[in-house]
Amino acid sequence: AQSVTQLGSHVSVSEGALVLLRCNYSSSVPPYLFWYVQYPNQGLQLLLKYTTGATLVKGINGFEAEFKKSETSFHLTKPSAHMSDAAEYFCAVSGTGRRALTFGSGTRLQVQP
Amino acid sequence: DAGVTQSPTHLIKTRGQQVTLRCSPKSGHDTVSWYQQALGQGPQFIFQYYEEEERQRGNFPDRFSGHQFPNYSSELNVNALLLGDSALYLCASSTQGGKLFFGSGTQLSVL
Numbered sequence: 001a002q003s004v005t006q007l008g009s010h011v012s013v014s015e016g017a018l019v020l021l022r023c024n025y026s027s028s029v030p031p032y033l034f035w036y037v038q039y040p041n042q043g044l045q046l047l048l049k050y051t052t053g054a055t056l057v058k059g060i061n062g063f064e065a066e067f068k069k070s071e072t073s074f075h076l077t078k079p080s081a082h083m084s085d086a087a088e089y090f091c092a093v094s095g096t097g098r099r100a101l102t103f104g105s106g107t108r109l110q111v112q113p
Numbered sequence: 114d115a116g117v118t119q120s121p122t123h124l125i126k127t128r129g130q131q132v133t134l135r136c137s138p139k140s141g142h143d144t145v146s147w148y149q150q151a152l153g154q155g156p157q158f159i160f161q162y163y164e165e166e167e168r169q170r171g172n173f174p175d176r177f178s179g180h181q182f183p184n185y186s187s188e189l190n191v192n193a194l195l196l197g198d199s200a201l202y203l204c205a206s207s208t209q210g211g212k213l214f215f216g217s218g219t220q221l222s223v224l
Contacts, residue, residue: 004155036215041217042217043117043203043215043216043217043218044156044203044205044215045215046212046213049212090155090156092155100146100158100161100169100171101148101156101158101213102158103148103155103156103157104155105153105154105155106153106154106155
């Protein structure tokens with residue numbers, strides 16, 4: 001069984017500030033981990049994913065995440081927030097194969113000018 | 114190259130009715146998954162189709178059923194609609210082990 005917990009349903013940062021969105025997972029098998037972004041009235045867009053190998057994963061739009069097995073965490077960061085980053089962010093976990101994703105409840109990121 | 118397309122974009126039904134949602138996968142993709150996203154929540158996996166068969170299923174009742182056609186497109190059917198079925202229904206397509214591409218969804222309102 002797999003699950004994801006996203007800490008903080010709402011996060012507000014100033015433009016140019018560090019973005020940190022937290023995600024902890026639980027998985028009975030080596031996990032595949034994902035971060036997705038959802039803009040209003042749109043579907044989900046993949047930001048980045050971790051499968052195996054390097055634990056620091058770089059994604060699109062300047063985002064990156066680090067897989068920490070000892071902490072069962074996969075936090076998403078971006079050094080400098082832009083107004084266009086305002087959206088809903090979802091962390092997700094899956095097992096291997098043609099896998100179903102288990103999503104967290106999401107974190108809404110607000111960027112203040 | 115068109116991505117994942119879903120129809121209709123919005124739908125209003127009343128309790129007890131039946132609904133069919135449609136999904137065309139991205140070109141070259143053979144696997145279709147359906148997710149339900151209730152307001153303020155993350156998407157929940159309904160089921161996945163590959164080679165015209167249901168391969169995986171989430172914790173959803175039998176009122177939720179689906180189909181995949183030879184051209185890989187898919188339908189999601191929901192019978193005996195409940196108010197709680199109101200949600201955004203997302204379709205995602207992929208190749209085996211590949212990246213999931215999501216459509217923009219169908220917003221279903223049950224009155």
